[in-house]
């Protein structure tokens with residue numbers, strides 16, 4: 051009987067640990083397990099719940115079930131040693147798996163996750179899209195907080211042309227290898243970076259917080275669109291935004307972008323913390339001439355006052371790398387907005 055019980059306990063524990071890798075499926079409680087001790091406690095509760103099927107004893111409280119399990123373990127030390135080794139290996143795998151995951155519960159509905167992500171960015175809603183009745187033409191009327199999308203006068207993207215050719219000071223990029231996570235937020239693939247990467251321009255320092263992708267490019271240059279664009283979003287201490295745009299043309303595979311694709315989450319509204327670091331400096335083109343103008347976020351709430359820096363030299367992604375993103379997001383570019391008298395400057 052002890053051996054039968056042990057075998058049952060072992061199978062339950064192992065299958066429960068396995069289940070916890072995907073989603074906790076124990077009968078009760080349903081909330082995610084936070085640590086190994088809590089997991090063991092729940093398994094003990096689970097054992098108590100199924101015990102009547104294996105024994106004539108009445109349903110025992112969890113503590114009694116644990117005591118019975120302890121007694122059985124004492125009597126079957128060899129079997130338990132083997133079991134303990136297997137359990138600790140599974141728990142180590144579970145811990146590793148959980149550490150690699152972001153602090154987002156898979157049990158939350160996608161909409162709740164999107165709303166939480168949205169509210170953390172100050173957006174009250176996140177159900178806009180790139181087509182139909184939630185498309186760009188309607189963003190401004192979908193939510194009062196997004197009115198700038200409809201009536202703003204300094205919106206992005208624009209068709210960049212007729213810039214003033216001047217001696218623009220180089221943007222100083224202080225980027226270094228950094229931990230990162232990849233989020234598929236339902237609108238794009240976004241790479242969130244640890245702190246420590248800055249740009250300095252016109253005497254101000256801005257911290258790189260994330261970059262993301264659009265297909266095709268949102269910006270045009272003299273009417274020309276590009277297959278994709280990367281937007282590197284920076285923020286200064288006062289909350290002012292500076293976005294560096296890297297236009298993409300087809301060419302050789304890009305190593306840093308491949309790191310992003312390699313860590314792509316399996317599901318929308320999910321994120322993967324990469325186990326390697328990336329060097330965002332390797333995203334940049336060799337030549338550092340650029341166009342610059344004042345614009346806005348290109349997604350709701352379309353906030354204005356964003357310093358745009360569009361690098362003149364495109365970077366290159368392979369056709370396969372572009373095709374991979376196109377399968378996820380075949381079109382996630384806002385249409386061109388009126389320049390409305392704004393000034394564009396460009397490096398000589």
Ligand SMILES: [Zn+2]
Pocket residue numbers: 262263264281348
């Ligand atoms: Zn963007």
